[in-house]
Amino acid sequence: MISKHFVIGGAQRSGTTYAYHLCADHPDIEMALPVRPEPKFFMQSTLVTQGYAYYRETYFGKKPGAHVFGEKSTSYIEVESAAQALAGLIPEAKIVFVLRDPIERAVSNYRFSLMHGVEHLPMVDAFTREHERVENYDHQRFSVSPYAYLRRGQYIEYIEMYERYFRPEQIHILIYEQMVASEDAVRGLYSFLGVATDYRAPSRGEVINANNAEVNEPLPDALRSQMRAHFAPYTARLRAHTGLAIPEWE
Numbered sequence: 352m353i354s355k356h357f358v359i360g361g362a363q364r365s366g367t368t369y370a371y372h373l374c375a376d377h378p379d380i381e382m383a384l385p386v387r388p389e390p391k392f393f394m395q396s397t398l399v400t401q402g403y404a405y406y407r408e409t410y411f412g413k414k415p416g417a418h419v420f421g422e423k424s425t426s427y428i429e430v431e432s433a434a435q436a437l438a439g440l441i442p443e444a445k446i447v448f449v450l451r452d453p454i455e456r457a458v459s460n461y462r463f464s465l466m467h468g469v470e471h472l473p474m475v476d477a478f479t480r481e482h483e484r485v486e487n488y489d490h491q492r493f494s495v496s497p498y499a500y501l502r503r504g505q506y507i508e509y510i511e512m513y514e515r516y517f518r519p520e521q522i523h524i525l526i527y528e529q530m531v532a533s534e535d536a537v538r539g540l541y542s543f544l545g546v547a548t549d550y551r552a553p554s555r556g557e558v559i560n561a562n563n564a565e566v567n568e569p570l571p572d573a574l575r576s577q578m579r580a581h582f583a584p585y586t587a588r589l590r591a592h593t594g595l596a597i598p599e600w601e
Contacts, residue, residue, distance in 0.1 A: 355419045357445035361428025364459040365451035366527040371423040376552035381417035383410035389424040393436040426494045428509045438516035451527035452600045453504025453582045469497045474568050507589040528599035
């Protein structure tokens with residue numbers, strides 16, 4: 352019998368590591384290790400073909416009492432073959448997507464890339480020239496494009512892609528701003544995963560995986576306005592599709 356499984360599948364720089372710790376702290380949940388580098392099991396066909404038993408035995412079974420098993424691999428949200436592989440191996444798996452204000456997510460993504468020597472352009476150039484660079488990267492080094500600052504925030508496109516393989520009730524959208532501010536959001540996550548909702552994780556409120564303040568180049572107002580206009584139709588579709596109000600993104 353296949354155990355209860357879920358994946359935290361993205362989006363990058365949206366608080367997925369924080370969500371990972373909220374889950375890993377919970378006595379009912381065992382999370383796949385290591386946290387970094389992420390397993391990305393369902394993006395590797397040579398691993399997927401090993402089957403469910405291999406996945407279960409390789410990543411889980413080390414936490415007594417756990418009855419729900421999770422993996423965090425943030426590239427999954429962007430990779431259709433990962434959705435297809437997961438649906439083929441564990442069709443009843445649950446999917447958690449952590450979504451952040453797409454402008455703030457893009458800025459954090461840029462700063463993270465800059466901090467790790469992946470990005471060298473000024474922020475304005477990096478964002479305005481994305482279309483020229485988004486596929487021009489080392490595919491051996493990176494599982495997804497490090498330059499997809501805007502595209503990565505078009506969340507509705509990825510959710511609709513996953514709904515081709517999973518029922519809507521298998522997908523939980525967790526808004527980053529609500530996750531860090533509201534116990535209700537965390538309880539909602541626990542409820543979706545089918546674990547005790549009255550547990551308070553020790554990592555609650557911790558700052559995890561933050562960017563280095565030294566690379567915090569400010570976002571120019573003109574560019575912010577352009578980005579707001581770019582994301583507006585995608586966020587409107589997200590709200591209409593999911594019923595989420597998301598006032599924090601206004």
